[in-house]
Amino acid sequence: MSNLSRIVNFNKVRLTNLFLLPLSVVFFVVSRLRFYCYKLGVLKAYRSTIPVIVVGNITVGGSGKTPIVIALCHYFEQQGKRVGVVSRGYGGKYEQDVLLVVDSTKSSECGDEPALIASETRAKVVVARKRSLAVQYLTEHNLADIIISDDGLQHYAMGRQIEIAVVDAVSGLGNGLLLPAGPLRELPSRLLSVDIVISNGGDDEIASHLVAKQFMNVVTGEIKSLNGFKATRCYGVAGIAKPERFFASLEALEIDVVQKPFSDHHAFTSKDLSFDEEYPILMTSKDCVKCRSFATSQMWYLAVNAELSHDFYQQLESKL
Numbered sequence: 001m002s003n004l005s006r007i008v009n010f011n012k013v014r015l016t017n018l019f020l021l022p023l024s025v026v027f028f029v030v031s032r033l034r035f036y037c038y039k040l041g042v043l044k045a046y047r048s049t050i051p052v053i054v055v056g057n058i059t060v061g062g063s064g065k066t067p068i069v070i071a072l073c074h075y076f077e078q079q080g081k082r083v084g085v086v087s088r089g090y091g092g093k094y095e096q097d098v099l100l101v102v103d104s105t106k107s108s109e110c111g112d113e114p115a116l117i118a119s120e121t122r123a124k125v126v127v128a129r130k131r132s133l134a135v136q137y138l139t140e141h142n143l144a145d146i147i148i149s150d151d152g153l154q155h156y157a158m159g160r161q162i163e164i165a166v167v168d169a170v171s172g173l174g175n176g177l178l179l180p181a182g183p184l185r186e187l188p189s190r191l192l193s194v195d196i197v198i199s200n201g202g203d204d205e206i207a208s209h210l211v212a213k214q215f216m217n218v219v220t221g222e223i224k225s226l227n228g229f230k231a232t233r234c235y236g237v238a239g240i241a242k243p244e245r246f247f248a249s250l251e252a253l254e255i256d257v258v259q260k261p262f263s264d265h266h267a268f269t270s271k272d273l274s275f276d277e278e279y280p281i282l283m284t285s286k287d288c289v290k291c292r293s294f295a296t297s298q299m300w301y302l303a304v305n306a307e308l309s310h311d312f313y314q315q316l317e318s319k320l
Helices: 015-019 021-039 065-078 112-120 131-140 188-192 243-252 310-319
Strands: 052-056 083-087 098-100 124-128 146-150 162-168 196-200 207-217 233-238 256-261 281-284 299-308
Touching: 015 021, 052 065, 065 083, 065 112, 065 146, 065 162, 065 207, 065 299, 083 112, 083 131, 098 131, 112 124, 112 146, 124 131, 131 146, 162 188, 162 310, 196 310, 233 243, 243 256, 243 299
Parallel strands: 052 146, 052 162, 083 124, 083 146, 162 196, 196 207, 233 256, 233 281, 281 299
Antiparallel strands: 098 124, 207 299
């Protein structure tokens, strides 16, 4: 991952991208001014007395951060630590400055990623438009021994002890251009300043891989093995950044998939999942949390774990 050129695909640069370059220059100037205002103390960052780990990226779109956040929660929970997680709660319709996610909190209120993290871990999950306020809430209420930020690498108002950048091994950094001409929030050189870079789905020394475990029924909790739907026609439902990857995972299990892709963070309704046939409906765990209020026994989700190399945890512990 130290060789940045190999994760940038310059062949993806198109004429339309070049027309947008002047706007990318403006974006660069504004973002750099903001960065240095925080670095020089012109703008004040909130620095918690609790260690803060940021798991983010420098591109727009999904790079697989949330499963890594969940894996980190489990890692620290096994050490007996109280974990706090902060998120912007993208897509959530909460109106307060800070929202603590509890059992009664709907995903439509807090956002799908916070709802998933809260359901998969014992972490205290707090969402706020300004993540620094969520960190402050966890700190002042003494709710955590360690805090993990799901995204927020560019939220410099939030002080942090460790920065982890996640890079998708397939899409990399796209055409290597800044928004809006490309997918980058910051220059590729930003990866050289973070503490750890994780190649999601890659073969680098520090890598993360999603490992499918089992299928679980959304209503009954029944468990089926990965062979449970082999040679069975099923609807595959995915409202994530790269739905084709979920469909490919199902097809690798020899499932006859009728693909039903939706936009990332799609707010599902019962109508969305009312299909002509009574085939089993297979979905991601991220989508599942948005469907519990109207779920039927026809619906299943694929449980997965993000597995990180031993070298990653060694590096992480050395920086805490």
